[in-house]
Amino acid sequence: MKIYKIKKNTWTLATGAGILLIVLINSCAESRKVADKTGVQLWSENCRRCHNPPASNTFSHEQWVMIGMHMQTRAQLTDKERDKIIAFLQQ
Numbered sequence: 001m002k003i004y005k006i007k008k009n010t011w012t013l014a015t016g017a018g019i020l021l022i023v024l025i026n027s028c029a030e031s032r033k034v035a036d037k038t039g040v041q042l043w044s045e046n047c048r049r050c051h052n053p054p055a056s057n058t059f060s061h062e063q064w065v066m067i068g069m070h071m072q073t074r075a076q077l078t079d080k081e082r083d084k085i086i087a088f089l090q091q
């Protein structure tokens, strides 16, 4: 009876660890997908959902930093995504 209990626990643990591993690998692949995106891609995917995005020469470098922070919350971007978009717009 005791042996059976140990075996059952081990099995549960192994299944849990397996599921955790799959979730971890998946989330890594997902973040790599985002990391692979260029500023242009992120800009065209996110910045024209709500309005026509103004051309990059409409604003100065400093203004783009401000707009980037403002629109980051609207577009729900990560800091990394925002930085890439700003870098693209500052070119």
Ligand code: HEC
Pocket: 043, 046, 047, 048, 049, 050, 051, 053, 054, 067, 068, 071, 072, 074, 075, 085
């Ligand atoms: C969820 C909707 C939404 C998304 C996504 C969005 N914007 Fe906006 N944007 C707005 C709204 C609403 C305004 C006008 C009101 C304001 O300024 O807050 C605006 C205004 C602007 C302005 C004008 C600001 C000014 O000072 O004249 C710029 C430039 C801009 N957005 C750029 C961007 C860029 C770049 C992105 C992508 C990172 C983006 N927006 C994504 C909703 C959005």
